[in-house]
Amino acid sequence: MAEAVAEQKKSAWRTLGLALTNRKSGFMLLFGFAQGLPPALFLGTLYAWLSEAEVDLETMGVFSLVGLAYAFQFLWSPLLDKVDLPGLRRLGKRKQWIAPMQLIVGIALLIMSFLDPKSALGWFSLLAAIGAFASATQDIAINAWRIDVADETATLDILSTITQMGFRLAALIGGALGLIIAERIGWPQTYVIMGAIMLAIGIASLFAPDADVEKRSAATVAANDEEVAELYNAGEVTEKVRIRALIAVGVLWAWAIVTVVVFMVRSMTALPDDRPDVTLFTATYGPLIVIATVVLPAFIAAWVAKQKRDGTNVIIAAPGVGAGHKVKFSDHLYRALVLPLVEFVGRMGWSLVLILALVLTYRICDSIWGVFAYPFYLGELEYTGDQVAFASKFFGVFAILLGLALGGWIITKFGRMFTLTLGATLAAATNLLYADLAVGGAAMQAGSDFVGFTALVNFIAGIFQMTDIDGLARLTFTIFWENLAIGIAGAAYIAWLSSIVAKEYAAVQYALLASLTLLIGTIGRGALGQMIEDRGYYFVFIFTTMIGAVAVGLCILEWIRESRGKAKAGIVAPEAGEVMRAD
Missing domain, CATH: 1.20.1250.20 (MFS general substrate transporter like domains)
Incomplete structure (x- = not known):
């Protein structure tokens, strides 16, 4: 100790x-x-x-x-x-x-x-x-x-x-x-x-x-077959249960794969006037595919986990079961497709609801309005392309890299969950900066002037021989702070997402969770566009700030959940400088 x-x-x-x-x-x-x-x-x-x-x-x-x-x-x-x-x-x-x-x-x-x-x-x-x-x-x-x-x-x-x-x-x-x-x-x-x-x-x-x-090697193949054969040990769900789960999940995944392949073939072979809309397909079928490959299989996995936990429909100890069982192709398929979900659902239990809610909402502030950024800069605020490129590409990328470095240091110093919550808070708060920009940017200009940021922007703009710099400082100031927040949040989010998956099933579990990250943003962009038309950008930025507050609340709940889990496991002071693993 x-x-x-x-x-x-x-x-x-x-x-x-x-x-x-x-x-x-x-x-x-x-x-x-x-x-x-x-x-x-x-x-x-x-x-x-x-x-x-x-x-x-x-x-x-x-x-x-x-x-x-x-x-x-x-x-x-x-x-x-x-x-x-x-x-x-x-x-x-x-x-x-x-x-x-x-x-x-x-x-x-x-x-x-x-x-x-x-x-x-x-x-x-x-x-x-x-x-x-x-x-x-x-x-x-x-x-x-x-x-x-x-x-x-x-x-x-x-x-x-x-x-x-x-x-x-x-x-x-x-x-x-x-x-x-x-x-x-x-x-x-x-x-x-x-x-x-x-x-x-x-x-x-x-x-x-x-x-x-x-x-x-041959020995490794045998070891893998023996690992699969463990599905037949006493206490594991019966083959009948596994086959039912495999068929259900397999049909859902097969539908998803066929849907994507058919759409791609149609789009690549159709005449220009008959090509389907990619954006419409992603917005319409994207959520359905995720439901078919993630949400519904999660319920199926929960059913399998419950069978095992309750001791119903499980294998009873008997001669001939265990590692000596002949391995079937369906066993390998079940282990590759269904077992990663069963393991994750069984390990997380009802906490899975909180985790999925956090995955769906954490990046929503930047993902849901990102496609409207250039219309906002160029159309609403009437900045030039050069000005936007200067602010978003030059200062913006630097700010993200700085945010990532700062996020890594904060994680090391204060822990992953503190940084995850801080990132969500900053990402939500920076929408208020854009709200100010939407109504003239007086506060952003004053802040930029006060810290000397305006002088720095004007100096660098002079090096690039930019002549039109009216309002450039407040735009750059706003984008800088937003991207800094995105960097901090991104560093913490990827670390947290990596930490909750099992190493044995890392590829499947991480890919599934990552696919959900931008789902709400993709679905909500159409409604957000209509909201911009009806209410204006200021209202939308206030609204996205409130959505971001939901993610902050979920981060706090996840922080509490993880802290209780570590306390129950007897881990002392796990935050600053802890060893991060995905066991």
Whole structure:
């Protein structure tokens, strides 16, 4: 006990320093960068290239389909937990997926650089889809890798912060810097550079540490089969119960996968006038797919867990059961698809309701109104494109990175739940800054003047030779504080989300929870747009502040729940400097 207390008294700076100099942290930054670069190139910068190539807007809409790979990546996440790639298992449980996917992304970018998007649009779209699918797949594996390799030095909280920093840096390089490079040397050369970067990361990934897993061998196969056969031990639910649960969950997931595939095929093969609306599909079918693949299976898993807990429909000790049972394909399928949900629901119990509510609401403040940001800046406030780019890309990205670094330090100093609650509070409060901006920004201007921020903005704007700087300081001041809050909240949220999943089922559980994060924001954007039309931006910012307050309340309840759980488990003073694991 004395040793544990002494360990908890480590300074936050020393703990942070040890974590940042750890080899795992270096690769986490690299992996975070690899996660952020492909979306910037496939979903953002690519449209600038298509515009320059005079590709029509309707055709560009087809390219937005690649975003479905990121939105619904959880649909194939069970494969990454239970399927090994032939000849690559020796790389490690996660690296066997990470490195090949990064190489595929790099190759796709390189091939795209040799094509003319207007004359070879079919190949161009196919490569973009392949690259996005590989990128989404590496995201699943990287998120699981982060949870697997976390230890006392490279804690889960620090690794989560670092991955966000890498992601944001990549978004800046693939987005704003990509545009600057393309302006000077051309788009093909720009994509050659980006493809080479992804190839280099893929090669470097081969040398990354991985989870402590055995090399693939006949003995390992036998051990895995024995692990599956444990489903037949006394006290486990009967095969009949498992088959029923597997059929129910399998049908729901099959419907979701077929729905997405059919929509993509229709969109890629239909004439321009007959193409379905991607935004409408995501808003309409997105929630239904999540209900079919997450919500309803959660109820099914709860039913299975209850059967096991109550001792009904369970296997009674008898000769021939246990590890000696012949393993069936359905056993492997049940373990890959259903058991991760059963484990999570059984472990969390009724706390799952609180967790899902927090997942659905935590990022709602920035996600629900994010699509209206540019209409607000450019249309409502009448700023120029250069002014918005200066404020959001230059100062905004810097503020997010600063927020992530600050969030990582706060987690180390005060604990994960304190930072999670603080992030939710700040994210909600910054909507009030935008409310002031919507009615003239007098308070924002006064605050910017008072702290010397206006002078700094005007000085930097002069370096960039910007002549139109009227009101630039108050816009930049507002965006700076919002993005700082987003950075702090993002660092804490990813760390918390990673901490509540089980290592054994990290890929599936994390992917499922992450898919819910922006669900409410996606559903609510249509209603929010109508609210802006009817009530105006000021009212909407007050409203989103109130929504953010709900997330704050849920954070406090989750904080209490975790504290009680730790106290019950006999963990003393678990906050500052605690070892973050996802066991």
